[in-house]
Amino acid sequence: MSEVTIEDLPALAAGAHLLMSGAGQADIEGVLHWVSALLAEHGPVPLVRPDDVPEDTVCAAVGLVGSVTAQAELPMAGDEPERAVRALEARLGTQLGAVTVLDTATVNALLPVAAAALLGLPLVDCDGMGRVFPLIHQTSYALAGVPLTPLAAVGATGDTVVLDAADERAERLLRAAVNVSGGWLFTALYPTTTGTLPRAGIVGAVSRALAVGRALLDAADVDDIAVRLAAQTASRVLGTGRVVDLEHRTRPADAHYPAHPSSIVVRTHAQPVRSIRLEAQNELLLALVDGALAAAVPDVICLIDPHDGSVIDIEAVTVGREVQVVTVPAAPVWHTPQGLALVGPRAFGFPIRHPREGRVRHPGEVRS
Amino acid sequence: MLRPEVALRIGARLSGRGIRAVLADEGQVLARSTGEGARAPGSVVRELSGLAPAPVRSVTFDISDPLLDAARRDADPVSVLRVLPRPAHTAALAGHPSPTLRSFVAHRAAVRGGHDLFGTALAPLDLPAAVEAAHGARELGLGAVAVIATGAVGAAGHERAVAEAVLEAVPELRVCLSHEVGGVGLLMRETAAVFNAVLLPAAGRLVDRCRRAAGSLPCWFATSDGGRVSAERLRALPVLGLEAKWAMTLLGAAALHGHHTAAIVARSDEVCTIGEVRDGLPQVAADLPGSLGVRLAAPQPVLTLVGRETFAAHRSRWLPGSPEIPAVFTDGDEDPATVGAACCPPTAWLDIVVHADTTDDMRRRQRDTEERARGMLALSGAAPGSERIAESTATALSYVRAGTYRLRVRATARAAT
Numbered sequence: 001m002s003e004v005t006i007e008d009l010p011a012l013a014a015g016a017h018l019l020m021s022g023a024g025q026a027d028i029e030g031v032l033h034w035v036s037a038l039l040a041e042h043g044p045v046p047l048v049r050p051d052d053v054p055e056d057t058v059c060a061a062v063g064l065v066g067s068v069t070a071q072a073e074l075p076m077a078g079d080e081p082e083r084a085v086r087a088l089e090a091r092l093g094t095q096l097g098a099v100t101v102l103d104t105a106t107v108n109a110l111l112p113v114a115a116a117a118l119l120g121l122p123l124v125d126c127d128g129m130g131r132v133f134p135l136i137h138q139t140s141y142a143l144a145g146v147p148l149t150p151l152a153a154v155g156a157t158g159d160t161v162v163l164d165a166a167d168e169r170a171e172r173l174l175r176a177a178v179n180v181s182g183g184w185l186f187t188a189l190y191p192t193t194t195g196t197l198p199r200a201g202i203v204g205a206v207s208r209a210l211a212v213g214r215a216l217l218d219a220a221d222v223d224d225i226a227v228r229l230a231a232q233t234a235s236r237v238l239g240t241g242r243v244v245d246l247e248h249r250t251r252p253a254d255a256h257y258p259a260h261p262s263s264i265v266v267r268t269h270a271q272p273v274r275s276i277r278l279e280a281q282n283e284l285l286l287a288l289v290d291g292a293l294a295a296a297v298p299d300v301i302c303l304i305d306p307h308d309g310s311v312i313d314i315e316a317v318t319v320g321r322e323v324q325v326v327t328v329p330a331a332p333v334w335h336t337p338q339g340l341a342l343v344g345p346r347a348f349g350f351p352i353r354h355p356r357e358g359r360v361r362h363p364g365e366v367r368s
Numbered sequence: 369m370l371r372p373e374v375a376l377r378i379g380a381r382l383s384g385r386g387i388r389a390v391l392a393d394e395g396q397v398l399a400r401s402t403g404e405g406a407r408a409p410g411s412v413v414r415e416l417s418g419l420a421p422a423p424v425r426s427v428t429f430d431i432s433d434p435l436l437d438a439a440r441r442d443a444d445p446v447s448v449l450r451v452l453p454r455p456a457h458t459a460a461l462a463g464h465p466s467p468t469l470r471s472f473v474a475h476r477a478a479v480r481g482g483h484d485l486f487g488t489a490l491a492p493l494d495l496p497a498a499v500e501a502a503h504g505a506r507e508l509g510l511g512a513v514a515v516i517a518t519g520a521v522g523a524a525g526h527e528r529a530v531a532e533a534v535l536e537a538v539p540e541l542r543v544c545l546s547h548e549v550g551g552v553g554l555l556m557r558e559t560a561a562v563f564n565a566v567l568l569p570a571a572g573r574l575v576d577r578c579r580r581a582a583g584s585l586p587c588w589f590a591t592s593d594g595g596r597v598s599a600e601r602l603r604a605l606p607v608l609g610l611e612a613k614w615a616m617t618l619l620g621a622a623a624l625h626g627h628h629t630a631a632i633v634a635r636s637d638e639v640c641t642i643g644e645v646r647d648g649l650p651q652v653a654a655d656l657p658g659s660l661g662v663r664l665a666a667p668q669p670v671l672t673l674v675g676r677e678t679f680a681a682h683r684s685r686w687l688p689g690s691p692e693i694p695a696v697f698t699d700g701d702e703d704p705a706t707v708g709a710a711c712c713p714p715t716a717w718l719d720i721v722v723h724a725d726t727t728d729d730m731r732r733r734q735r736d737t738e739e740r741a742r743g744m745l746a747l748s749g750a751a752p753g754s755e756r757i758a759e760s761t762a763t764a765l766s767y768v769r770a771g772t773y774r775l776r777v778r779a780t781a782r783a784a785t
Contacts, residue, residue, distance in 0.1 A: 023766040029663065030555050033465030037458065067768040070485050072553040074518045078457035134767060157453045157490055179769050182453070182484045182518075222685070246761060262764050282766040307642070307672040307686060315763045315774055316653070320646055 003044035004113050004123065006036050008210060014311075015213030016109030018229075018328070019131045021300045022284035022314040023068070023106060030075055031107045031114075038117040045113050046122040047206060048098065053122065055195025058094055060085070060188045061128055062115045063102030065136055065153065065174060069315065070183020071107065080154040080186035081115035087152035087160050088188040098194055100124040100201065102139070102187070104209040105132035111186065124194060126201035130208070130331035131300050134282040136174065137167040138343050140333045141190045144200035151189035155181035202331045208233075212328075222309045222324060229326065238287055238294050238325040239276050240306050241268035246319050264317055266325060276325050280314050285348050287325060295327035296354050298334035298343040302326050375783070376420050378413060378427040378585070379620075379710025381613070381703070382434050382574070388703050391416040391424070392710035395623030400703075409581030417585070426749070426783065428709045429578040430590040431571075431602075432612040436659055438570035439563065439610075444512075445474035446565040447505030448558065449498060451481040451517035451526050453491040466662040469559055472566045475508050477501035481526045483519030485721050485765075485772060490518070493526045495533045502534040502541055512542040512568055514561035518554055520547040522721050542568055548605060550719045551654050551665025552774060560665040563607040571606035575599045588749065590616050590708070592658075592668040594650040595715025595780065597748050611658045611668035613705050618643040618650040618669055620708030621698040630696045631687055633679070634704075640679040642672045642686050644693070649758055649780055654719050667717050667778075714748030715758075716741040716779040724771050734762050734775055741779035750781030 004012070013028050039045065062081060064071060089095050099119065101112045104127045116123040128139030137148055148167040153174060154160050161177045163170055170189075178185050197203065215228035229235040245265035264284075266276040276294075279286040284301035287294045295301050303312040303323040312323055333339050335356045341347065344354045376398070380389035389412045391399040399419040401412045409429075417424050448464075455478040456462035462478065464470050479501060481493035498515075505513050513534065517526040524547040531543045544564040546557035579587050579599055589602040592611035602609050622630045622645040629648075634641045644651040652667040672686060679686060687695045698704050718741050724730035742755040759778040764770075 029465045030461070034458065034460040037460035067485075067765060069552060069765050069774075070768055072555070073485060073521065074452070074482070074490070075456070075461060075554055077452075077454045078461045179486075180484075180488075182490055183768050221682070246763075281764070315765065316655070317763070318653075318759065318761055318776075320644075320651065 002047045004047050004206070005044040006039045009036055009039070009110065011210050011213030011217055012109050012113070012206070013213065014216045015209035015211065016105050017311045018212055018216060018302050019105040019209060019300055020283065020302070021131055022280060022302055023132060023282055028107065031110050034076070034078065035110045035114045038114050042117040042120070045116040047125050048122045049125055050194045050197035050201070050203060053098055053194050055193060057097035057194040058092070058191065059098040059100050059124060059194050059197070060088055060096055060191040061100050061102040061141065062112050062186070062188045063108035064111055064184050065187045066178040066184030068106050074156045074182040074184070076186065077156055077158070081111065082118050083160060084152045084154040084186050084188045085115065085119055087154070087162055088150065088191060091150045091152060091162050092191055096121060098122045098124050100197065101127035101206060102136070102189065103127050103129035103132045104205045105129070108132070109206070109209050123206065124197060125206045126197050126203045127205035128190065128201060130202040130205050130334070131298070132283060133343055135171050136189065137171050139190070140202050140331070141192070141200050142167055143333065143338055143342060144196070146190050146192045146196060146200050148189055150191065151187055153177065153185035153187040155185045157181055161185065202333060216309065216311070219309060222304060222306050225304065225309050226326070229328070233328045235326055235328040238289060238327060239266065239268040239274055240270070240324040241266045241276065241322070243317055243319050243321045243323060246317060262314070264314070266323055278325065279350070281348065284314065286345065286350060287327060293352060293355060296345045296352070297348055298330040298339065300328040300330065302328070376422055376424045377710045378416050378424055379706045379708065380409065380412065380427060381430040381616070381706050381709060382409065384433070387412050388706050389413065389416055390703070390706045390710055391420055392707055394711055395626055395707065397624070397707060409578060410583070413581050413583065413585070424585060426586040426588055427582045428588040428590055428596050428712060430609070430612045430616050430705055430709045431574045431578065432590070432609055434574055435567055435570060435606055435610050438567060439660060443472060443566045444569065445472055445510060446562060447475040447477070447501070447510045447513040448473050448562060449501050449513055449515045449530065450478040450558070451493065451515065451530065452478055453480060453482055453518070464555060464558060466559070468660055469562055469662050472562055475505045475510055477504065482517050483523035483526065485519060485522055485768065486723050487519070487523040493529055495529060498530045499533050499537045502538045506538050506541055512544060512565035514544045514546070514558065514565040516546040516554055516558045516561055520545070521550060521552055521557070544568070549607060549665050552719065552721055553655070553665065556655055556663050556665040559662045560607045563610060563664070564605055567606035571603055575603045586749065590712055591715065592666060593652050593715050593717050593778070594619050594669070594712060595748065596712050601747065607664070607666050610666070614641070614643065614669045614671055615650045615652070616705040616708030616712060618645050618708070619712055620704030620706065621696050623711050624702055624704055624707055625696045627694055627696060629692065630694050633687070633695060633697045635676060635697060635699050638676055640674050640676055642674065643669050647758060648713065649715070649778070654776070665719070713780045713783055714745045714750040716744035716748070718775070718777045720775050721765070722773055722775055723769070724773060730762060730771070730773055734760060737775050737777045738779065741777045745779055745781045749784050751784040754782035755779060756781065
C-alpha cells in the first residue's frame, strides 16, 4: 500500500495529460488547486492494490463524464463527488469501502483522489481504460462483464441522475443528461467489489500515470523525455515537424461518438521529409506516416512541444505549430481480440486492422 | 532612400520614466530618439516629426512596461463577481488558483446564473444578489468589479445584465466583463477581467499622457497579439497591451531584417528568447502565462526561453533550418520593439465556441466570425479593402455534443494612410 500526497499531484496531472491522447485539458490548474487543498485538509489518500483490501469491499469507479473544456467553463462546486457516491450508495443499499478510477487521463486522474479524500476512502490503484476513450462502456470493466449501472451522476447545476440501463443504453442516456447539464457530470459507476478488479481492471494504472508524469516533469529536454518515456512505457517517436494542415469533418462520423472528426497533417523536419497524418475524433486515433499506418487506437497517440516538452492538446493545434508525434502502447487488455473489437480502429469507423492484428493492407495496394 | 509610397510612422515604447522611439518607414529606421521625464514623450514625438522628410501618419505606443509596473507595484485591489448555477462549496474552488491573481482581489462573490457552451441558460440570473455584491464591494472602498459569467463566451447576456444593474445601482463602480476579452475557460477569462479592472486607472493615465504627446497625430496602442488598437479600446481593455513588448520585439526584429516570416532569437546576457513571425504577425496563443505568471485568455506571443549555452549546443532543436523560415538574431541594441510599434498593423482576434449541425453550417459560422473580425479592424484604423484573415481555425471540442467547435479567427489589415 502506498499513498497519493500533495507532492504527487503535479506528476499525476502531467501523466494524465499525456494519456489523454490529445484530448483537451483546459482547467487542470483549478482542479489541481482544489485537490491540493483537499489533501492539505484531509491528508494523503491511501493508494491500495485490489488485494490490499478484503475482496468483498464494495467499490465503484468515479470520474467526470463529458468535456473538460466545458468543465473549464463551468467549474465544479466541490460537492459533486460526495453527492454522486451517496446517491449510488442509496441506490445500492450499501456503502462503498473504496473508490477506483474510470480513466487515468485528464482531470479524471485527479478527481478520484478528491473523491477518496472527501469520503475518507482508499483509492484502488486501477482504472478501466489505462488512457481515455470517449464512451463510458469502452472499459476493461465492461469487457470483463461488470455492469456499468446502477450509476449516479451530479453536475454543476446540482441535478442528480441515477440510472439503471444496459451498458450502451446507459452511455446514450447519460450523454443526453451531460448535454443539458453544462457539458459534464461527475459520475460514480461500475459498482462492484475489489475482488473483481484484478481480472476486470487495469491494475496499477494510477502508479503508471504517476511514473509517466515524473518522466515528463523530471526530463531535461524533449530528447530526455523520449528516453524516459520509452523506458517507462515502450513509447516511440513517430516524427518531429510542423503542422501544415488542419481539416475538420474529414470523414463520416459515427453518431454515437461526441464531437466531429478532424485531421492534422505534420510535415517532418528530418530527411527524408515525411508526412504524418493524424486522424482525430475527441482523441488522436490514427497516425499514418506517408500513408502507412504507424499507430492506431487503442494505443495512445499524443503531441509534445519539441521546444519545452509540454503535451499539446488537439484543441490547441494550429497550422505552423511545431510538434513531436509520440505513441505509447495501450494496456495489454486492449490488444486482445475482444479489446480491439471494443476500442480498436474499426470501433471508431476505420476499416483497417490494428498493427497488432497483423499486417495492414493499404488502400490501392495490389494483392499479389 | 524612401519608398515612393512612403508610410512614415513613429513607434514608441514607454519604460520607467523613459521613452525610446523611432521614425520608420516599414522596417527602415530613419531616426531614433530617447527621453526621460514627464514631458519626454511629447518632446520625442515632436523631434521625430520634425526630422521626417514626409508627413508622419501615426504614432503607436507600447505601454506594456508601465502597465506591468502598475500591476506589480501600485494596483488597487478589485472585486470579483462570478455568475454560476451554484456557488462553490470550498474556498479553493471559489477563488482563483493563482496567488498572484488572488492578491489583486479584495472582495469576491458568486450569484446564480450563467449559460452552457451552447447558449442555454443553466439558472435564472439573480440580479438582486449581484447588486448586493456590488454594494459590498463599494463599502470596502473598491473602485472596480470584474464580472465573469459561465458560458459568457457564447452567451454574454448575463454579464451585460449584471453590468447594467450594477452601474445603475452603484454608478461609481467600474465594471469589467470577461466576454469582452473572450476565450474559453472561466479562470482564464477571470484573469483577463481582473487585470482589466486592476489596470483601469493606470491605463487611463497612460493613454491620456500618450495622446497629449501625440498631439495632432493619430495615436494607437500596441497589443500583445502584434497589432494595435485605439486609445479608447486600450483604456477599456488594458490587458490587451500587457504583453505587447515581446509581440513588438518579434515584429520589429523581422521588419528590421526585411522578413515577413522568420524565427526570432532575442539574445540577452544569459537567455535566448525565441519566437516566430509568420506573414507579418507574431505567432500567438490565448492560454499562456504571461509576465505575471497567470494563464490569460487574451492572445500573447508564443515564446521559448532557453539558456544561451544550451541554445548554442542544440540550435537545431529550436531552429530546424527550414528554408521558408529564416532565423533572425537580435541583441536588443536595435530596440526592435520600437520598430515593431512603428510598423504593427491593425489586428482583430476572436476566440469563441459555436455549434453547427453540418459542415456547411460550420463553414457559414466560420465565415460569419471572419466577417466580424474584418469589421473589428475598422476600429483600429484599417485601410478599407486591405483586410485579410491571417488565421481561421475550427477545432471540434472533445466529449461534447457533436458539432461543437472552437473558432479562432485572427484578422489583419494594412494601416490606413
